Amino acid sequence: MRQATSLGLLAIALAAAVAGLMTIRTGGIAADDWNVVMAIRGQRAAMAAVVGAALAVAGAMLQSLLRNPLASPDLLGLASGAGLAVMLSIYLTGAAGGLALGAGGAGVAALIGSCATLGVVYALSQRRGFLDPVSLVLVGVIVSVMCGAATMFIAMLTPDRGVGVARWTIGALDDNVPLRWVWVVGGIVLAASVLGAWAGPAMDAAALSEDEARSVGIPLGALRLMLFLLAGVLTAGAVVIAGPIGFIGLVCPHVTRLLAGPAHRVVVIGSALAGAAMVVGAEALVKAMDLPGGRVPIGVVTAILGGPVLIGLLRGTARAE
Numbered sequence: 001m002r003q004a005t006s007l008g009l010l011a012i013a014l015a016a017a018v019a020g021l022m023t024i025r026t027g028g029i030a031a032d033d034w035n036v037v038m039a040i041r042g043q044r045a046a047m048a049a050v051v052g053a054a055l056a057v058a059g060a061m062l063q064s065l066l067r068n069p070l071a072s073p074d075l076l077g078l079a080s081g082a083g084l085a086v087m088l089s090i091y092l093t094g095a096a097g098g099l100a101l102g103a104g105g106a107g108v109a110a111l112i113g114s115c116a117t118l119g120v121v122y123a124l125s126q127r128r129g130f131l132d133p134v135s136l137v138l139v140g141v142i143v144s145v146m147c148g149a150a151t152m153f154i155a156m157l158t159p160d161r162g163v164g165v166a167r168w169t170i171g172a173l174d175d176n177v178p179l180r181w182v183w184v185v186g187g188i189v190l191a192a193s194v195l196g197a198w199a200g201p202a203m204d205a206a207a208l209s210e211d212e213a214r215s216v217g218i219p220l221g222a223l224r225l226m227l228f229l230l231a232g233v234l235t236a237g238a239v240v241i242a243g244p245i246g247f248i249g250l251v252c253p254h255v256t257r258l259l260a261g262p263a264h265r266v267v268v269i270g271s272a273l274a275g276a277a278m279v280v281g282a283e284a285l286v287k288a289m290d291l292p293g294g295r296v297p298i299g300v301v302t303a304i305l306g307g308p309v310l311i312g313l314l315r316g317t318a319r320a321e
Contacts, residue, residue, distance in 0.1 A: 006260035010273035017280035018045050024287050040175065043182070047173050048283045048298070049276035050186045051242045052252075055079075056275025057193055058234035059249025060256075060267050064203045065227040066122075068133045072249035073235040075310075076121050076140035078114040079244030080147035082236050083169065085113025087151045110236035117143060118232060148244075171245030171299030173283060185237035192230045193272050199223065200265025207264075245299045247306020248275050254309070278302070 022041050029037050055073055062071040062078075073079045089109040121143055125136040151169055196203075202223050205213045213220055238245065256270030282301040289296060 003260045003263070003266045006256070007266065007270055007273065009259065010256070010270055010277060014049070014273050014277040014280065017277045017284060018049070021045050021048075021280055021284040021287060024284055043179055044173055044175070044283060045280055046179075046182050046186070047177065047241055048279040050182055050189055051173075051238045051245060052248055052275035052277070052279030053193070053272040054185060054189045054234040054238040054275070055245060055248040056252035056271040056278075057189065057196060057268055058231040058238075059275075060253040060264070060271040061196060061227045061231045061234075062249065063253055064206065064264055065224055065231065066131065066136065067207065068131075068136055069254065070133070070137050070250065070310075072247070073114070073231070073238075074144065074244060074246035074248075075137055075250060077117045077143035077147055078232065078235045079171075079239055079246065080144040080151070081117025082110035082114040082239035083244040084147040084151045084154075085109040085116075086239065087154045091154050091157060106240045107236055110239045111232055114235040114239070115228070115232040117147065118228065169243070170297050170303070171243040172295075172297035173242050177241055181241060185241055188233060188237050189272065192234055193268055195226070195230065196268035197265045199226065200263065200268060203227075203264035204262075207262075243299065245279070245302055247302050247310065248278055251306050251309050252278060278305075 022038065022045065026034075026037065058078070059072040062073065062076065063069055065071070086106050086109045089105065093105075121136065121140045122131070124139045124143075125131055127135060148169060155169070202218050205216055205218045206220060206223055210220060235249075252271045252274035253267055255274050256267050260266045260270050279298065279302070282298050282305070285301055286296050286298055
């Protein structure tokens, strides 16, 4: 009952966020322009929902894979690594803004960047053959900062550096992203969420000791490989659409656990709903702000909202130790 109620609340939150984005600041729109505005906002709502769900599900899978509540695509550098790989491919191919790469080229570059970054962070976080949770976060943050700096440096070398730079450094939704990209990544998110929900009981068992998981017949190697690849693919898909948006993969799995409990089947589904609601809500907040400098990148909003949550989690982890 608790799980169904929690998922229902998250679904309502998503619906409310979409309604807010579709209706905010529409009072002065002429009747002739209404359909056009609604179409544009509908596409942005779809983009935000897909990106948020992708990052949140990737965060839930990384936390299960690494047995670390602080694991997320942004803190471990996956998002920044994917953004760096796309920016590097833009520089090498001369594709202005990344759109000329196409979904396939940008997706392959982002997937390589995210998986390579996770591999590097995982290798550097080993201490005496064991994964150290504190080192994992510290190494991930350092690698993320380095990838972000490298992305900015490559952007300065690119002739059209004004096009889409914010998107590849801090994350932003772009109206020029083709709708078919959103459908492709949305299909990937749906498939990954179904796989994650199906593997939920195995993820629950894997959260125990390795001996206990193996004793009940859990193929840990295959499970970890699946979670590794799915997290990389989901992060890559989100970065292709909106760049490296932070804190979604960290906050949403924790919100779902607080509401629905630790069962991974529900955590995966709930994280998808929570992530979609959070990013759509952040986009609605961006739409509500009328600033002299123009539109605020959505990554700024999620960082402001997610930063205090990270501090709280770190303080809670320190007290637990």
